[in-house]
Amino acid sequence: MEGVEEELLRQNFLHTIGHSLTEEEYRYFRQNLFRRSFDKKSILAEVSRESRYVYFILSGSAYSYYVNKSGDKHVMQFAIEGYWISDQYSYFTGRPGIYTLETLEPTEVLVLNRESHDKICQTSHLFEHFFRILMQNAFVALQYRLAKTNSEDAEHRYLEFTRLYPHFINRIPQYLIASYLGIKPQSLSRIRKKVANKQTSV
């Protein structure tokens, strides 16, 4: 059971750096993580509090969001099994957090804290490399998202979202997808209706 889930972490290495870890490398890395379970709607990181952890999701799901001065939530990231999630701002800078992290379902995670992260990266060129590539990929994806946000209307952004993340569609509440897309739930509802009509009429 544990083995099957943690296979996800090995796969994450394979997918990120293009090759598997040796047993020794994996053991070393795994030693620095600890496993935790969270109920649905657990808060993993809060605004104004330093967040010293990154989470690798083994099962369940979570998301991070930004709250502006008017008190509106704006989803930054979704994460399901096999994804890393954290308040990267607080984690990397050491300053008080600006995002909230919350589980959507009962969730099992592997937790890495900053001290261990730094130690692993200092000790091992391989893991420094791994985290560099992980960041590069995250950066490229985020840049693409911003490009779309600034250049496409809400309908196209929604269609792009369904294309990129089909497995998210029936797992994440619609009002959170709306927030991720930068629109209100009412607007997403109208867009979905419009899109559905287009498809049936073809």
Place this chain on the structure above:
Amino acid sequence: MEGVEEELLRQNFLHTIGHSLTEEEYRYFRQNLFRRSFDKKSILAEVSRESRYVYFILSGSAYSYYVNKSGDKHVMQFAIEGYWISDQYSYFTGRPGIYTLETLEPTEVLVLNRESHDKICQTSHLFEHFFRILMQNAFVALQYRLAKTNSEDAEHRYLEFTRLYPHFINRIPQYLIASYLGIKPQSLSRIRKKVANKQTSV
């Protein structure tokens, strides 16, 4: 002359990883870069063509932009002396470019190509570390920008821009700043008028 400008690169290391390079480290790194000059409005990378270079700006300025299906430009990044700029998508993935890179002024750069980049990172844990931290910082800044884009109106985004990048204001044409903010030049003009009135009336 050359020395003074390249001091910027040493400072970039200091600023990024928190300490200076030794002479030997610097020489090794510098060997892998070559210097180039570009006229104003030179294209450093184009859409659909693979871009295998990152540019460190010694003097002058450049910007990258995304062109959507309607043919509208959307500025992704500005860069002046001391900044790195590239089509990160193409550079990191090896796929055809999705951004255009163009100089705004006559510009002197140090160029690093992907092969050298990979070699440097493989050879040296220090430089792998440097590029990891560089990516982290870029990621965090981009995430913050996206959070603002999705949660603030155009006026607040403009004020935030002037706060974060005051040195850009009188150096970059207003229509490009508008594009960076995700609005039309006409809208930015109206916003500036409104902001100016508020300030004088206080």
Place this chain on the structure above:
DNA sequence: CGTCTATTTGAATGTACTCAAAAGCGGTGG
């Protein structure tokens, strides 16, 4: 100067928003 590009201003329009309420869905307890 004259030309080309950038910025400003005006008027009409549109996409997504707000406010409001109904309908749908899922879980819980009687």
Place this chain on the structure above:
DNA sequence: CCACCGCTTTTGAGTACATTCAAATAGACG
């Protein structure tokens, strides 16, 4: 098992911010 409650999604009507279209003004460069 059904009734109820809370939460999510849908629908409707009016609104607002930024857009489009259009043109005038200002600025930069040869």
